[in-house]
Amino acid sequence: MKSVFIFGYYGFKNLGDEAILSSIVKMIKEKDSRIEIFALSYNVKYTESTHKINGVSRNSIIDIIKAIKNSSLVISGGGTLLQDTTSSRSLMYYLALIIVAKLFKKPVLFFCNGFGPIKNKFNKFLTKKVANKVDKIVLRDPKSKEIMESNGIVKLKEVTIDAAFSLNGVNDVRAKELLANENIPTDKPLIGISVRPWSVGEDFLETMAKFADYICERDLNVVFIPMQATKDENISNKIIEKMKHRAFILKKQYTPQEVLGIIGILDILVAMRLHALIFAAIKEIPMIGIEYDPKVDSFLKMVKQKNGGKVETLDFLNLCIEFDNLYQERVKVAKNLHDIVEKLKDVSKQNKEFLSKML
Structure with a gap:
């Protein structure tokens, strides 16, 4: 029986990475339901x-080496794994997995990955040596x-789109039920905010709290959407504590499909998290990104949506102006987004084709 080993940032309850894994698993099962799938995980x-x-x-x-040795294909499954912004240790860990795979003469597929930045000279050298041995990028x-x-x-590189673009969310009725279960009203337009911990100080928290209050004062409801359990909840709650008006937050643990459905009933999403923005794009929800990493700006340009500014220099007035403009034009923006996303969904079909050829 064929088996596949997928490695990535899985098991940390980060909905973006779990969405990627869900999508890859779905593609493999659609190709051949008999293939046994093993995935690297922090929480098995x-x-x-x-x-x-x-x-x-x-x-x-021992378990990792065994899984790689017994596999017929090793997949680097989405995300920006090869970078040293987080740490050199993380980079070395993932490079080691590829090296082990090649020692066992296993084909390696980089699948819908981001890449970089890599700043350290030795890290660049080693990454170049290892990545050039990969079978498909x-x-x-x-x-x-x-x-x-x-x-x-x-090595020849194909450019497609994030694997999460093939994800399907729960329907609107179910999404509203999930919000109702948390006593989050949908009687007014709903604005989603998704933030993550970063090297942010009090200025960022104050700016986001003032901005969320500004939205509330326009007779709109605000809901904070954590994309990674605990981490995003903590920074969201710090912002809510500084607000004058009432804001809501998703408190329960949800699947990527459920959060995709919830984002689909928003009027606008303001987000730092890349996959929160990707979820908004899938559901054709107008968005404003807050850039903490170049990948956020890169995606916003791809879908022709607004960059509200960098985390370090976020400006309250500019954010309010961008929001007002987007809210007024949201129907038109959603229509334009529809046309862009339809093309991206066509591109995402190539992901399945590339994966099928490697299986």
């Missing part, structure tokens, strides 16, 4: 119960291809 029980696949603890070297955006090539990775 969570991964196995959520995705109905086999989890492999990222802390068990499929990237999620043109910027990643540009960075790869500037780092000396000469």
Whole structure:
């Protein structure tokens, strides 16, 4: 029986990464339901119960080597894994997985990955050596291809779109039920805000609190949407504590499909998280991005949506102006977004084709 080993930032309850894994699993099962799937995970029980696949603890070297050795294909499954912004340790970990796969002569697929930045000279050298041994590279955006090539990775690269674009959300009725269960009203237009912890100070929290209050004063409801359990909740609650008006927050643990459905009934989404923005695009919801990483700006340009500013220099007045303009033009923006997203969904079909050829 064929088996596939997928590695990524899984099991941390980050809905973006879980959406990627869900999409990859779906594509594999549609190709051949008999293929056994193993995925690297921080929380094996969570991964196995959520995705109905086999989890492999990222802390068990023996289990990882066994899964790679027994696999017929190793997949780097989405996300920006090869970068040293987070840490060199993370980069070395993922490079080691690829090296082990090649030692066992296993085909390796980079599937819908982002790439970079890599700043350390030795990290650049090692990444170039390892990445040039990969059998197939499929990237999620043109910027990643540009960075790869500037780092000396000469392997042929395909550019498609994030794997999460093939995800289906729950319907509007179910999404409203989920909000009702948390006593979040849908009687007024609903504005979503998705923030994440970053190197932010009090200024950022104050600006976001004032901005959320500004939205409330326009007789609109605000709901904070955590994309990663605990981490996003904490910073969201810090902002809510500084607000004068009432805002809501999703408190329960949801699947990517459920949060995609919830974002689909918003009027506007304001978000730092890339996959919150991707979910909005899938559902054709007008958005404003807050840039903490170049990948956010890259995606906003792809879908022709507004960048509200960088986290470090976020300006309250500018954010309000951008919001007012978008709210007034939201029907027109949603229509334009529809045309763009239809093309991107066509591009996402190539992901399945590339994956099928490697299986």
